[in-house]
Amino acid sequence: MTARPNYDLTTIRQQDLKHHFHPFTDFASFKDTGSMIFTGAEGAYVVDGEGRRYLDGIGGLWCVNIGYGREEMAEAMAQQARQMVYYSSFGHHTSVPAAQLAAKIAELAPGSLNHVFYGSGGSVANDTAVRMIHFYFNRLGQRSKKKIITRHDGYHGSTYLTMSMTGVAFDHIGFDLVGDGLIHRVSSPNTYRRPEGMSEAEFLEHLIGEFRAKIEELGAENVAAFFAEPIQGAGGVVVPPKGYHRRMADVCREFGVLYVADEVVTAFGRLGHFFASESVFDMVPDIITSAKGLSSAYAPLSATIISDELYDVLSVPQAEGAMFTHGFTYSGHPVCCAAGLKNIEIMEREDLCGHVREVGPYFETRLKELQALPLVGDVRGSHFMLCVENVADKGTKALLAPEIAIGKRIASECQKRGVLVRPIGHLNVLSPPLTLTRQEIDVLVDALATSISVVADDLTREGVRLS
Ligand SMILES: Cc1ncc(COP(=O)(O)O)c(C=O)c1O
Incomplete structure (x- = not known):
């Protein structure tokens, strides 16, 4: 998975900012932060331009089912x-x-x-x-x-x-x-x-x-x-x-x-x-x-x-x-x-369908543990298509203010921990490659759990009421 640095990342970032019109993009933050640049991928992992490796809990966009880098x-x-x-x-x-x-x-x-x-x-x-x-x-x-x-x-x-x-x-x-x-x-x-x-x-x-x-x-x-x-x-x-x-x-x-x-x-x-x-x-x-x-x-x-x-x-x-x-x-x-x-x-x-049938219930069970955390209103989905719904109040299911961008906030905490999860509004969605092992599922779920707890603590410190 050696990314050949035959380019200059600063130039790539500028070219992307100036000329690449991205789909489904919030241009306010895009113009501030630019793009995360992916330069390599293998198995269930992707690598960015700085050489950082991430477990891809998104599977690209629910699509890299057999995993990356198949010769x-x-x-x-x-x-x-x-x-x-x-x-x-x-x-x-x-x-x-x-x-x-x-x-x-x-x-x-x-x-x-x-x-x-x-x-x-x-x-x-x-x-x-x-x-x-x-x-x-x-x-x-x-x-x-x-x-x-x-x-x-x-x-x-x-x-x-x-x-x-x-x-x-x-x-x-x-x-x-x-x-x-x-x-x-x-x-x-x-x-x-x-x-x-x-x-x-x-x-x-x-x-x-x-x-x-x-x-x-x-x-x-x-x-x-x-x-x-x-x-x-x-x-x-x-x-x-x-x-x-x-x-x-x-x-x-x-x-x-x-x-x-x-x-x-x-x-x-x-x-x-x-x-x-x-x-x-x-x-x-x-x-x-x-x-x-x-x-x-x-x-x-x-x-x-x-x-x-x-x-x-x-x-x-x-x-x-x-x-x-x-x-x-x-x-x-x-x-x-x-x-x-x-x-x-x-x-x-490789009987990937059999693997998903076998490991999927473990994935679901592990993710359900997050239900006990603050913020988590619902954990749902099936097999390798799962999601956490974040709420301000678990009883009433009331949402947090949209400007908190809770899904994004949790996803960026996950990113710091080497894991990518997809934010969609107040949700965090998981749709990893189907090759994920139980150990990789643990890494993914543990990182998400820690990230949710960190964000919940931060929000409480900021005076946001969670119940
Ligand atoms: C259920 C469903 N249908 C259709 C589409 C559109 O597919 P595409 O983006 O390849 O055009 C998507 C994309 O995510 C999808 O999730």
């Missing part, structure tokens, strides 16, 4: 680049890895989800799903069936359409949304923040009833699809009440609404299975969208995976000379597909 991944991609770096997959063209990976994904995906449309990221995968769904209902002659139902705190991406489908209110501040009248929302299945006095079972009934009422209000003949992450990620690692997805899928079937499982985070091992929909949540959606762990972020790659039933309608020769005019220059890019294939080969050979 055979670099070799598979290099080999494909040498052999045949690119040809378009538009029309009747393909490459060896694009065909092989599609077959492999179809083998791993549940039910009749046998057809793979490639893109370069999760947003593109979801945007693609919407275009396919609208085209599908047009082809069936059900032209009014267009509306999409998503959930508050759902995250589906950052293209104009997928950000409009996203239900994280913070992400909409200062922007416009598209699809007026097209996108509709129901509640997040957040049991921690469920209405006061409602049991979990009652909450489930409430959510199912709300969904049914929403479809009836909009008219089933106008509702095309429901998009849901199995566990809401960026919206707060929200694990729904038991049976939720199955019941929501039943409502979808009853009203002829397609169910799209956004498995951009949950697929490829994070919950201990290649796909979580059937294996964890006991339901088979009509479409699964996936990205991130599909290539473990060694190359940009996503898949919109659709059922035989949908494919049969979408692929029939079309009237009026119309074609399925959807696709991207980099759909099925051979180097990215070679990365996807090698990634799955490694996951299978």
